[in-house]
Amino acid sequence: MTTTAAPFSGNANAANDEATANASDTSATTVPTLDDPSLFLNRELTWLEFNKRVLHEATDTRVPLLERLKFIAIVSSNLDEFFMKRIGGLKQQVGAGMSRRTVDGRTAQEQIDECNQVVREIEAQKLTALVDVLEGLREHDIAILNYDELDQADEAYLRDYYYQNIFPLVTPQAIDPAHPFPFISNLSLNLLVQLRYPGKTSKTTLTRIKIPVGAGIPRFLKIHNKNHFVRLEDVISHNLDMLMPEMEVMSCELFRVTRNANTERNEEHADDLLIMIESELRDRRFAPIVRMQVQAHMDSVHRGMLAAELHLDEEIDVYEVNGMQAMRDLFELASLDLPELRDPPHQAVDHPELKDSRNIFHIIRERGPLLLQHPYESFGTSVERFLREASQDPKVRAIKMTLYRTSSDSQVVRSLIRAAQNGKQVTVVVELKARFDEAANIRWANRMEEAGIHVTYGVVGLKTHSKIILVVRNDYGGLKRYLHIGTGNYHAGTARLYSDLGILTNDDNLGRDATELFNYLTTGYTPQRSYEKLLPSPKMLKQALLAKIDRERKLHSEENPGLIQFKMNALEDADITRALYEASRDGVQVDLIVRDTCRFRPGLPGVSENAKVVGIVGRFLEHTRIYYFHNGGDEEYFIGSADAMKRNLESRVEVVTPVEDPKLRENLRFLLDTQLQDQRSAWDMQSDGSYLQRQPESDDMIIGSQALLIANTEKRAKQATKHLRGKRAKRPGRNLR
Missing domain, CATH: 3.30.1840.10 (Polyphosphate kinase middle domain)
Known part of the structure; x- marks a missing residue:
């Protein structure tokens, strides 16, 4: 069925309404400037639009009944957090008398009023969806x-x-x-x-x-x-x-x-960050x-x-x-x-190169770098194995990692504790202010400190959101650094539900950059820190993205067209949005795969005619961040922890890494192309901010991108198993038949 989301909520005032009409009207002769509020969709309202797309899965008869029930629960949980975090914050602004308008031209009160209207619509749709699902379940005696x-x-x-x-x-x-x-x-x-x-x-x-x-x-x-x-x-x-x-x-x-x-x-005025966070948790219990x-x-x-x-x-x-x-x-x-009544069971496969039972550091050294794709490939036999073997390997001297969220029965933390017990130097940067996980992180921090791990809480005033592990090993040629850099948390539970990427590598330059990063995280000292490959925020990432977008615009020509492709959870930063408008206006093709919040409006005459925004909704939560630039043919791929949001680029410590290996780039290209061509799970944003779900033109297009990625990883795993069996059969001393 073709479903168009309700038209995106209008602008906050008549001036913005008129500007939007001009921006959307193909007959208009005036092209808005890139500072025009009408060009920017509202953060809160676009996030609510995302929940409409999630809720649509609960009404789609192609989705099994218990999965439809799950999507109703997801939207309900999301709306609870929306009021706790976003509406709560807006009400604080109103209470403080703040009247400053956002880049899209709204005051805090105007945002609250518009959000309330949309939420009431979603709640009504949710109740209708629940009635339909419960009727369907009764046919199965549930x-x-x-x-x-x-x-x-x-x-x-x-x-x-x-x-x-x-x-x-x-x-x-x-x-x-x-x-x-x-x-x-x-x-x-x-x-x-x-x-x-x-x-x-x-x-x-x-x-x-x-x-x-x-x-x-x-x-x-x-x-x-x-x-x-x-x-x-x-x-x-x-x-x-x-x-x-x-x-x-x-x-x-x-x-x-x-x-x-x-x-x-304000943690800058706190004598003890741990005590401050515990006080915040008590305050939250009695919050308005x-x-x-x-x-x-x-x-x-x-x-x-x-x-x-x-x-x-x-x-x-x-x-x-x-x-x-x-x-x-x-x-x-x-x-x-x-x-x-559920989706077909999904069992993550082992990464093809990690089917080998040899020491994982030997595998990375000889066959790396390796690109990990979760939940299609196992978190347990890759990331958890990486840490487990690091904790036991007598040649490993030190482990350093960042920890934003982890599971309640975390094998990750157990490996870190085991490493400390085995005499290795272990440093963990724990983010105590990971929203709704503060109490769990405090417990883990205390437990790790008791085990002799050096626990630090990052840089004052910045959340540590990066996903990185650094292992220092005494190889045959001296100390060697091994890294995991990812887009998702070190959380075994979400690794089965969220689509994420990670890279295992022993690249020397990345290793040196990671050492600089951890020295920054454990001291807060910033002078003269330089990075050769990593793009960390808040120091470098935003400036690098803006420069690369501008470079793509300047390199664009009819003979060698420019192309920018971003896949992320959210595009909220106004400067990045303007830069993408400018690139699109000058002819660069801009493809954005954005899960939820997105300020960018595609298809605006004279502004974003060369751009499209696609949202993917499926059984897994899209959580991957990829930044791609055609760069005149000298292509660049990056993956990392950061979305294009002001908070991520300016107020958090994030890490984005280049992906340079041709085989890994092929995998990223397959992922991007598969989702951009998806005819089952993809939604196209219209210029007014509403979304239209794509419809399969034939039965062979019914499979969504996530199902195709499952099939692709399973195919590669089977090929690897067959190849490994062949190698074992040829080893001397075996009876060959």
């Missing part, structure tokens, strides 16, 4: 049942299960003059219960009950051995007599709040509420009372939900072990 659908036996079973396993955890809190309004925790589900004393017809009281989801308590309670479930809040609300015996229940209404997550302090969701038709008095107690604007900050709240919990059901 159901979320309402309480009135239960028979007496099921009611009795749930009541007993609740009493034995959950009831002791539930604590009702009265709301009356003797009991102050209770604290409402972030993203918690709550029941507001109105009770009446028996025999006192006019005497009522309100009680809040927090639904104890989490810490082993599921949101959806399973009935016997069937795939029939009942929401926990329904079980509690229909068994209130256990909590408040003999009281008459007048009403029972569900609500949920979202708190601001922007509680960062930025959204309240209430069930449809909640009593207007109760709704107003909640809004007043929580200091919310009832018209703006309160969202009425005509259906299930907290749909992020649908991940519980989306993970049901029913293969017929």
Whole structure:
């Protein structure tokens, strides 16, 4: 089916509306200047457009039912974080009286107002999608049942299960003059219960009950051995007599709040960064509420009372939900072990060169560099193996790495601890301010320090977002540096779900650059640091990208056309956007594969007619960053951790590395071409910022780019296995048949 996303929200004022019309009208004679706000799409609104594309997967009948349910949960989780991070930050700007407009011409309040409108549209679409998916699941005897659908036996079973396993955890809190309004925790589900004393017809009281989801308590309670479930809040609300015996229940209404997550302090004034981050986490728990969701038709008095107690604007900050709240919990059901309702199972293959059981450093030295493609190729048998062997290899002298996010059962950290126990010098730069992973990173940092690892927290004022490991080994010719540089976190869980790239190499120049980088990260000293190949931010990357874009524009000719291709999560930086407009205006073909936020508008007459913006949505989250320049035929490929966002280029330590090996470039070219030609999973941005999903012209084009990449890596792995078996068969001393 062909689906066009709703037209992108208009500009903040009439002047911008007129400018947009002029920019989009092919009959207009005036071409806007590159500083015109109409040329720049809004960061927040384009991110919401991305979630519309994700939500579309939940409505696409080509997608298996449990995967469709998963996409509803993903969008719900994304919107929760959007309010915590983005709306929370905008509200802080409004509260501080900031009136400065963004590059797209909007004030903070205008952005909040427009975002609220789009979010309400997405929420309505999400509820419709959920109804359709649940109807489809019922055909497979999978159901979320309402309480009135239960028979007496099921009611009795749930009541007993609740009493034995959950009831002791539930604590009702009265709301009356003797009991102050209770604290409402972030993203918690709550029941507001109105009770009446028996025999006192006019005497009522309100009680809040927090639904104890989490810490082993599921949101959806399973009935016997069937795939029939009942929401926990329904079980509690229909068994209130256990909590408040003999009281008459007048009403029972569900609500949920979202708190601001922007509680960062100025670390330049902190005596101890660890203590400061722990204080931020405590502050976040009590941060102001930025959204309240209430069930449809909640009593207007109760709704107003909640809004007043929580200091919310009832018209703006309160969202009425005509259906299930907290749909992020649908991940519980989306993970049901029913293969017929899920995508075909995907098992990452070993990198062809890493099927060899020899020492990984010998493999890199003899066959490297190696390009790793996750989740198509295994993280465990590549990156985790790299660190595991480094921790055990007696010739390895030192390991240095950056750590932004990692898994709760991290093999990466275990290898680092083992390396320290084996007497190696281990240094880890831990980013304590990785949003929503601060507590986990503090725990890992403490554990590593206890093991004798030198833990540092990077450069004051800059987040360390780079993904790099440096291993120093005493090879036969002296000390040799081995590197892993990637686009994704050292996280085994996300390595199975996110598409990322990494490179394993022993390039001397990159090794020297990495040493300079770690010396900078562990000291913060910047004078006279030079890099031969690496492009780190904030010192070099942005300037290098702007210079290369400008060079492409100047080298462009009819005989040797210019070409720029970027693949990234987000294009938000205004300077990069202007430079790309300028290159496109001068004839350079600009191909952008952007996952979510994108300020650039393709197809504008006289400005971006030579440009296109493509978004890919599939079973894996696109997370790869690739920068390609034709460069007059002397092509350049780069991969790394940085998106083209102002924060990444100016306020974070990022690393982008050139990819120079011809074989690795072939793999990158295949990836870019496959996604640019995708007819199943690709969406084309229109000049107004909306997106149109591509449609296969024939059955052989139905396979999306991610499926093609799976097939390609599996093919290469099989060829490598066959080749390796042939080599083993030819070894002396074997009986050949």
